[in-house]
Amino acid sequence: MNIQPLYTAPQYTEQVTDWLWQAFGTSESRDFFASIVATSQREGEMPLTFVAVEGNKLVGTVGLWRCDLISRQDLYPWLAALYIDENQRGRGLGAKLQQHVIEQARGLGYPQLYLYSACKDYYERFGWQYIGDGLDYPNKPVHLYQFTLSTQR
Structure with missing residues (x-):
């Protein structure tokens, strides 16, 4: 896997868009x-999207x-939009994608990384610390997590 x-x-690009829309969106939100x-495909700038590919398969x-x-x-910054193809789940790909983003954020010098779910x-198994609850739009409770990348501030 690469x-x-x-x-x-x-x-x-189209497959990633469809996955995110189907997993996290509503019927009207594909354009979003x-x-x-589209804006996460500029080298050296956030946001960034990464893909895991085996052979030619996403x-x-x-x-x-x-x-x-x-x-x-x-x-x-945030680890966001983690998605594994339904036929590929249970193989540890989520952990590998998390680790990749952790290393990217660490390389950029950030002391912490965040996510919500x-x-x-699930995320506690990979070293994420639960830091409380938050609200997703418009009023959906979610859990907030932090991953410490460095002990320096």
Whole structure:
């Protein structure tokens, strides 16, 4: 498996857009996700989207974004939009994509990385610390997590 920025493999753009829209969106929000994916393909700039590819098959995606939760814009950067193809789940790909974003954020000098999820107990297995609850738009409770990348501030 190879993890690379989507801007180096733009042939997967439509599939990534469809995955994010179907997993995280509403019936009217495909254009919103297409916009996110389009703006996450500039080398050296956030947001960034990464893809996991085996051979020529897209198996997963994840993002490193400035903001993923509008109600908590004080926190950044974010591991966002982690998605594994349904036929590829259970193989540890989520952990590998998380680790890739962790290393990218660490390399950029950030002391912490954040994420939010409606799931509880998944991310703790990978060293994420639950830091409280937040609200996703318009009023959906979510769990907030932090990953410490460095002990320096």
